[in-house]
Amino acid sequence: MNGELIDIRGLTVGFGTREVIGGVDFSIHANEMVALVGESGCGKSTVALALLRLLPHERTAVSGEVMFEGRNLLAVPEAELNEIRGKRISIIFQDPLASLNPVWSVGEQIIETLRRHLKLSQTAARRRAIELLDLVAIPQAHRRIDDFPHQFSGGMRQRVMIAMALACGPYLLIADEPTTALDVTTQTQILQLLDRLRRELSMSVLLITHDLSIVSDWADRVMVMYAGVIIESAPVQVLFSSARHPYTRRLLGAVPSLDAYANYRNGRLPEISGIDTSTGSTRGCRFAKRCESVESECLTHRPRLVSVGVKQHLFACFEPQQFQKSEPDAAVVV
Numbered sequence: 247m248n249g250e251l252i253d254i255r256g257l258t259v260g261f262g263t264r265e266v267i268g269g270v271d272f273s274i275h276a277n278e279m280v281a282l283v284g285e286s287g288c289g290k291s292t293v294a295l296a297l298l299r300l301l302p303h304e305r306t307a308v309s310g311e312v313m314f315e316g317r318n319l320l321a322v323p324e325a326e327l328n329e330i331r332g333k334r335i336s337i338i339f340q341d342p343l344a345s346l347n348p349v350w351s352v353g354e355q356i357i358e359t360l361r362r363h364l365k366l367s368q369t370a371a372r373r374r375a376i377e378l379l380d381l382v383a384i385p386q387a388h389r390r391i392d393d394f395p396h397q398f399s400g401g402m403r404q405r406v407m408i409a410m411a412l413a414c415g416p417y418l419l420i421a422d423e424p425t426t427a428l429d430v431t432t433q434t435q436i437l438q439l440l441d442r443l444r445r446e447l448s449m450s451v452l453l454i455t456h457d458l459s460i461v462s463d464w465a466d467r468v469m470v471m472y473a474g475v476i477i478e479s480a481p482v483q484v485l486f487s488s489a490r491h492p493y494t495r496r497l498l499g500a501v502p503s504l505d506a507y508a509n510y511r512n513g514r515l516p517e518i519s520g521i522d523t524s525t526g527s528t529r530g531c532r533f534a535k536r537c538e539s540v541e542s543e544c545l546t547h548r549p550r551l552v553s554v555g556v557k558q559h560l561f562a563c564f565e566p567q568q569f570q571k572s573e574p575d576a577a578v579v580v
């Protein structure tokens with residue numbers, strides 16, 4: 247499969263009267279690993295859940311388009327979406343224990359998924375479940391299949407979740423903070439595993455994380471989110487070498503490195519001042535209150551995501567040297 251796998255346009259989510267996601271546009275190509283990075287509370291999980299219509303219905307308003315295989319997932323009937331969730335698009339979360347059933351063996355849980363979605367016989371499903379546990383490098387998969395979730399370490403449990411997510415051969419795996427609860431070594435192993443699997447299985451991965459430092463080795467492209475909007479998006483090397491948005495530049499300054507460690511020992515680890523990441527303000531640029539280069543236009547107009555002139559590098563900022571056509575913010579024009 248080539249080209250765009252999923253294309254998201256104008257995704258907006260409101261909880262009650264608060265707009266949490268303010269019109270997000272992005273696409274993911276076949277076999278691509280794309281990272282969605284941002285501070286806690288900026289709306290990363292809300293985007294992931296909104297794509298699959300997994301947000302609670304009550305007091306939640308979702309609009310926009312999520313085009314996948316020629317269909318808008320926000321508009322297809324629930325039964326059709328059930329065929330897509332878990333089968334074509336799978337999602338894994340930070341805490342496997344919360345997603346696994348403690349009273350069922352991991353084998354029973356994978357077999358149930360295989361039987362429900364692929365209608366396999368019990369014997370074929372068990373054989374496939376062992377293969378899947380093998381695929382995610384669980385040692386002695388044929389024995390471990392009958393163990394219960396609590397008998398696995400955190401990293402192994404995350405592998406089980408990945409095996410389950412892969413059961414039906416999805417085209418897209420959404421991994422929401424899959425390594426946050428793990429130690430650094432296990433975190434690397436899980437990311438290595440995801441990277442190997444997406445290559446072997448020709449699958450795309452949307453990796454959601456608050457930790458910019460983990461994406462450099464694994465992601466092809468990075469999208470930086472701030473207060474419910476994507477403010478910069480670029481191939482990973484471009485982002486790390488030539489970030490344009492003031493927020494991304496400060497975020498990169500806050501990525502721990504040996505230099506930063508030396509600074510830290512001297513009491514000078516960089517920080518991003520202010521706390522305004524999730525206010526859902528709809529007026530002007532959402533970063534304006536924390537931005538050192540704020541101009542009057544930033545308070546009244548919202549910068550659109552535009553190309554900086556380099557392939558796949560987009561940013562949303564009224565940086566003076568950039569010519570950007572802006573549109574008055576809907577909140578200002580009454």
Ligand SMILES: Nc1ncnc2c1ncn2[C@@H]1O[C@H](COP(=O)(O)OP(=O)(O)OP(=O)(O)O)[C@@H](O)[C@H]1O
Nearest residue numbers: 261266285286287288289290291292293302456524
């Ligand atoms: N069901 C809900 N009802 C109301 N507000 C919600 C709901 N779910 C999330 N929020 C709010 O939306 C904002 C974005 O939350 P979200 O979990 O998407 O952020 P995040 O970037 O994934 O953060 P984290 O990395 O901490 O998970 C937060 O302010 C959160 O409190």
